[in-house]
Amino acid sequence: MRLSYFSTKAIETLRASIQANLKNYTSEGFDEFVNEPDWTVSLSLEVDLGPLSDLDPSGTPQAEIENSILVWRALSAVKPSLAYEEGIWTRLTHVECLGYSRQRWLEGLGSQEKIESAISKHFFAPSLGGRRDDNALARLWFNGYIANQIARDDFDSLKTILRRADSRLSFLERSLTVSRPAIAAGVIRASEKYDWINSTQSTFRDFMKVLNKLGGGRVFEVMTEAEIDEFMTDCALRAGMSSG
Known part of the structure; x- marks a missing residue:
């Protein structure tokens, strides 16, 4: 129809x-x-x-x-x-x-x-x-x-994003993330690896702010998955995650 x-x-x-x-x-x-x-x-x-x-x-x-x-x-x-x-x-x-x-x-x-x-x-x-x-x-x-x-149709990733309503909102607010699949996938992997990222209302937002600030000049599409994951870890540390 x-x-x-x-x-x-x-x-x-x-x-x-x-x-x-x-x-x-x-x-x-x-x-x-x-x-x-x-x-x-x-x-x-x-x-x-x-x-x-x-x-x-x-x-x-x-x-x-x-x-x-x-x-x-x-x-x-x-x-x-x-x-x-x-x-x-x-x-x-x-x-x-x-x-x-x-x-x-x-x-x-x-x-x-x-x-x-x-x-x-x-x-x-x-x-x-x-x-x-x-x-x-x-x-x-x-x-x-x-x-x-x-x-493509990876609805398992929604479980990570929907875990907290504020995480979903922060994810969507960051146009850099939503418009570039390589970054979005990296965010999901980092969120699943580090509980800190989704632990409170502010941690995910702080993480996304750092990501948006540092990621603007990077060409993620030519980076390997390991390189993107390393970058995500750096963003989490800069946002306040403990390295211990």
Whole structure:
């Protein structure tokens, strides 16, 4: 099937009507809105959204990994430039993946205020940070993108990155790392070798800051794996890891 997305008109209407549409989010759905004039735009990109029906809303670390695999299987054809379009993710959270998004992010919140806040945060994607970290589906796509950058569909690496939410964020924030697979793979190996790197909220971020600072002028693509690993060790030591 062709991938569809919501128009700017649809997004703006939905964003301005969260309170009025609470029942649609919590129980009724948005079928009545899908056929509104100028709401849905169909792309020429062919995708198979079947895997998305198996998304697990439990929120466990294992579910995050499995869900990332499912979203990547369904949407690996979506390129980063297209993934920046809010309409794709808003359409998925409101239509094809509404059930998952509802169970994952709305159930058990209790107060209307909390539900409205969660809808605004997880059902839309107005910024890069919102797409990368908050949108119910886009965040999973970005996880898959990480795995694909490190090594083709190497989802085992996600276990290392997803061990701590702040590690995932720091990894994604460093464009040098995400855009260069040789560095990304080195980060994963170092994180698995040295527990210190992922030991606290600040250690991974400090490690990544040093890596980003020292790695800018290096051509990692011509370095051997051993040379990259030696560089990663040096970065960890400079970031504060004990040499003992």
